[in-house]
Amino acid sequence: MLGTPVKSPNAPRTWRKPSALVRVARHWSVRSVLCLMLILTISSCTPRIDVKFDGVSESGKAVACAVFEPIYLDPAEIAALSRPSKVKIAAHNQTHERLCGGE
Numbered sequence: 001m002l003g004t005p006v007k008s009p010n011a012p013r014t015w016r017k018p019s020a021l022v023r024v025a026r027h028w029s030v031r032s033v034l035c036l037m038l039i040l041t042i043s044s045c046t047p048r049i050d051v052k053f054d055g056v057s058e059s060g061k062a063v064a065c066a067v068f069e070p071i072y073l074d075p076a077e078i079a080a081l082s083r084p085s086k087v088k089i090a091a092h093n094q095t096h097e098r099l100c101g102g103e
Contacts, residue, residue, distance in 0.1 A: 065100035 018026075070093040078086065 061100075065096070068096060070096045 071089045073081070073089070081089075
C-alpha cells in the first residue's frame with residue numbers, strides 16, 4: 001500500500017450523483033405515496049352509501065343478511081357504552097331490520 005494517499009478523517013465527503021434509474025425510482029415512489037394519500041383522503045370524505053338490494057338474487061341477499069347480523073347487547077354492556085356508540089349500534093340494527101326484514 002505504499003504510495004496510496006490516506007484520506008484525512010476531516011476531509012469532505014464527495015457523494016456520487018445517483019444513477020438515472022435511482023432518480024426515476026425515487027420520483028415514482030414519491031408520486032405513488034402522494035397518490036395513495038390523496039385516494040385515502042378522498043375516500044374517507046365520501047358520503048354514506050345507502051345499500052339497496054334491488055336486482056340482487058335472493059341468495060345474495062341471504063348471505064348479506066347472514067353476515068351483517070344485528071348487534072345484541074345485555075343491559076350491563078349497554079350501561080357501559082357511550083351515547084355515540086349506542087346511537088351507531090341502533091342505526092346498524094335499524095338498517096338491518098329495514099334491509100333484511102328482521103331475519
